[in-house]
Amino acid sequence: MKQVLTVDDSASIRQMVSFTLTKAGYEVTEAVDGKDGLEKAGKRRVDLIITDLNMPNMDGIQMIAAIRKLPGYAFTPILMLTTESQAEKKDAGRKAGATGWIVKPFNADQLTAVVQKLVK
Amino acid sequence: MTVGTGSEAIQKIEKVARQIHALLGLAESAITAVTEGFGELARENGQILNLVASIVGRVEEDSVRSILSKVAGLAEAAKGFARERVQATSGILQIVTAESKLLDRLSELTRAQRSIARETQTLSVLTNIEVARLGQLGAGFQYLAHELDDFSQTVTRSIKELSAHTDERKSAIDETRRMLTAGLPRIREEFARIETELSSELVAVESSHALLERAPANFRSAVEEIAGQIDGVVSAIQVYDITRQQLEHVQHGLELVAGRMNVAEDAEELALQGGPIFSSGLVIQSYQLRSIEETIGHWMTRIGTCLEGILRISSSDLVAICPLVLEQEKNLSVELAHIESLERECQKDNLEVQGAISGLSNLMQLVGEHVEKSRYVRDRLQLLTFNSIIEANHLGSQADAILEISQSIKRVSLSWSELTDRSAQAMVEILELVEKAKSEMNAFSSEENGALEVAAAETARGLGNLREAAVFVSEKASQAAAGTLRLQSSIAKAGAARDRLAESFEVIRSALMEIEEAKRQIENEYPLAKQPGDRHQIEMLFSDYYTTEMEREVLRAALSGGPLPTAQHSLEGNSVELF
Numbered sequence: 001m002k003q004v005l006t007v008d009d010s011a012s013i014r015q016m017v018s019f020t021l022t023k024a025g026y027e028v029t030e031a032v033d034g035k036d037g038l039e040k041a042g043k044r045r046v047d048l049i050i051t052d053l054n055m056p057n058m059d060g061i062q063m064i065a066a067i068r069k070l071p072g073y074a075f076t077p078i079l080m081l082t083t084e085s086q087a088e089k090k091d092a093g094r095k096a097g098a099t100g101w102i103v104k105p106f107n108a109d110q111l112t113a114v115v116q117k118l119v120k
Numbered sequence: 121m122t123v124g125t126g127s128e129a130i131q132k133i134e135k136v137a138r139q140i141h142a143l144l145g146l147a148e149s150a151i152t153a154v155t156e157g158f159g160e161l162a163r164e165n166g167q168i169l170n171l172v173a174s175i176v177g178r179v180e181e182d183s184v185r186s187i188l189s190k191v192a193g194l195a196e197a198a199k200g201f202a203r204e205r206v207q208a209t210s211g212i213l214q215i216v217t218a219e220s221k222l223l224d225r226l227s228e229l230t231r232a233q234r235s236i237a238r239e240t241q242t243l244s245v246l247t248n249i250e251v252a253r254l255g256q257l258g259a260g261f262q263y264l265a266h267e268l269d270d271f272s273q274t275v276t277r278s279i280k281e282l283s284a285h286t287d288e289r290k291s292a293i294d295e296t297r298r299m300l301t302a303g304l305p306r307i308r309e310e311f312a313r314i315e316t317e318l319s320s321e322l323v324a325v326e327s328s329h330a331l332l333e334r335a336p337a338n339f340r341s342a343v344e345e346i347a348g349q350i351d352g353v354v355s356a357i358q359v360y361d362i363t364r365q366q367l368e369h370v371q372h373g374l375e376l377v378a379g380r381m382n383v384a385e386d387a388e389e390l391a392l393q394g395g396p397i398f399s400s401g402l403v404i405q406s407y408q409l410r411s412i413e414e415t416i417g418h419w420m421t422r423i424g425t426c427l428e429g430i431l432r433i434s435s436s437d438l439v440a441i442c443p444l445v446l447e448q449e450k451n452l453s454v455e456l457a458h459i460e461s462l463e464r465e466c467q468k469d470n471l472e473v474q475g476a477i478s479g480l481s482n483l484m485q486l487v488g489e490h491v492e493k494s495r496y497v498r499d500r501l502q503l504l505t506f507n508s509i510i511e512a513n514h515l516g517s518q519a520d521a522i523l524e525i526s527q528s529i530k531r532v533s534l535s536w537s538e539l540t541d542r543s544a545q546a547m548v549e550i551l552e553l554v555e556k557a558k559s560e561m562n563a564f565s566s567e568e569n570g571a572l573e574v575a576a577a578e579t580a581r582g583l584g585n586l587r588e589a590a591v592f593v594s595e596k597a598s599q600a601a602a603g604t605l606r607l608q609s610s611i612a613k614a615g616a617a618r619d620r621l622a623e624s625f626e627v628i629r630s631a632l633m634e635i636e637e638a639k640r641q642i643e644n645e646y647p648l649a650k651q652p653g654d655r656h657q658i659e660m661l662f663s664d665y666y667t668t669e670m671e672r673e674v675l676r677a678a679l680s681g682g683p684l685p686t687a688q689h690s691l692e693g694n695s696v697e698l699f
Binding site: 008010011012013015016019052053054079082083084085090098100102103104106107108110111114 | 148151355357359362364365667668694695
């Protein structure tokens with residue numbers, strides 16, 4: 001079963017992502033902020049990461065930059081799932097190594113479809 | 121600043137900021153509880169959907185759907201069988217009646233032939249007497265006497281044999297005719313009744329079958345609607361992340377206003393430098409809180425609709441349909457058994473009729489042999505007549521008596537010839553009857569009978585499938601009904617989470633009043649606060665930390681005094697932008 005890591009300081013968003021992707025047949029691990037996400041990605045290899053941007057301790061962009069330096073994560077798809085829609089934020093995400101951007105709230109079917117497309 | 125109404129306003133603003141901070145903690149756990157509650161409902165609902173899907177799948181199988189056409193086919197075959205049976209029975213009756221008449225004619229013929237045989241015997245005796253009287257002269261007629269005697273005995277034996285057979289045949293035919301005459305109205309009546317019953321069964325089966333298809337589909341549609349509503353609630357709750365950030369930023373905005381007011385050296389400074397900013401800042405936070413209130417109201421409506429929908433789900437139609445279908449299957453099985461029993465009865469009758477009709481061939485053979493013998497006798501009689509007349513003429517007046525006998529033989533020969541022709545005609549008629557009987561017997565016993573057998577076997581198989589499907593649906597419907605009850609009892613948890621969430625957010629109402637009061641106090645104390653401040657400066661100050669487009673829109677509406685922007689309640693959500 002493919003592994004997905006969802007990183008968000010909002011428990012409800014983590015639950016939504018888990019609810020959506022578990023139904024689609026993925027095993028979902030949750031992390032409460034960027035620091036927790038980085039640790040969990042380091043401990044267990046995951047196939048895709050979905051992360052929020054604004055989080056305490058370590059934000060999503062910092063986490064992506066750090067994860068990209070971990071062995072085996074150079075090409076792992078990482079999606080930003082955030083309330084932010086400003087172009088400069090997206091640009092920062094892209095530069096840090098994000099694969100895609102989703103403005104909250106997300107469309108469950110489209111999230112599932114894109115995860116299926118990215119995780120083969 | 122610690123003097124005047126300004127300090128009261130600061131206290132109010134700080135109080136509201138603390139309340140919102142507390143709300144953030146409460147709301148997070150309430151939202152988690154709602155998500156868990158609805159996750160549980162989604163799982164229960166998903167199980168019901170799986171059960172209903174299996175029911176719908178089973179009901180939509182061809183083996184179940186085809187029962188209607190099978191019952192209709194059976195009704196049609198039974199109707200056809202009855203029609204053909206009645207027609208064939210009438211045909212057989214006609215044959216039997218015609219044969220009975222023919223047998224009467226044959227009896228009449230044999231009586232006439234018997235009379236001629238007796239006359240021939242008499243002529244033989246007379247010839248013998250005349251031969252004795254003529255002595256040496258009559259020796260040539262000895263042969264005539266012998267031939268006449270021989271013909272008489274041969275014909276008598278043949279007639280006796282034929283008569284015995286025709287009598288026997290007459291008796292068998294009468295029995296067959298009685299059986300068919302008595303059976304025909306009964307067959308007509310039985311099959312008319314079957315046709316009526318099958319027609320009404322067909323209507324009932326059509327109706328229950330429609331229900332069998334409709335009830336699970338309706339139930340599935342209701343459960344799918346609930347699944348959509350649960351997904352809707354779950355999706356709507358996603359917006360909480362935006363709401364949470366809005367709340368955090370309202371708290372931050374209020375702290376900013378209170379902080380700025382606190383650091384003002386005196387009332388004059390407060391009025392001159394910060395008045396418009398404080399007033400506008402409070403208006404912005406009020407707008408944000410009203411926007412949050414509207415979002416919460418939307419959640420409550422959505423959750424309420426979903427919970428009410430769950431309570432309305434009823435599996436009673438689904439559960440009730442199976443006993444109805446089983447009852448109809450039972451009725452149809454009884455009807456089918458009755459048809460099969462009648463069919464067997466008809467097959468038994470067929471054997472008897474076939475036995476009786478096959479006797480016709482024996483009759484034809486016997487009559488044929490008899491006609492052959494009669495023709496032979498006729499030819500010999502003609503020859504004897506011719507020879508005896510020549511011989512008698514040759515002897516002259518001494519053989520007048522013989523001549524008289526010869527004339528009698530000639531007359532007998534003519535009568536015999538006529539009877540032989542009539543026998544031959546009877547033979548032709550028997551032959552026609554045999555052919556007709558063959559054709560009627562085919563119709564009587566083969567094709568329609570076969571069609572009914574096939575239709576009955578097909579219907580029996582269809583009923584078996586229907587029974588299995590009804591049992592399957594019954595079992596799954598009971599599980600779905602139990603699942604529905606579990607789902608309905610699970611709403612208590614989700615409902616409690618909803619109430620907890622609603623209670624948490626009740627603080628917003630009082631917070632809005634406090635902010636309004638604080639704003640009024642500031643504006644009363646410092647009329648300059650009512651003046652519009654530097655819009656750009658205010659926007660920069662309060663939107664610098666905003667993270668959502670929603671907050672920015674609300675801020676712009678607050679600064680322009682426009683209506684509150686509608687929160688994003690759409691379940692469509694945002695799509696993914698891949699880099």
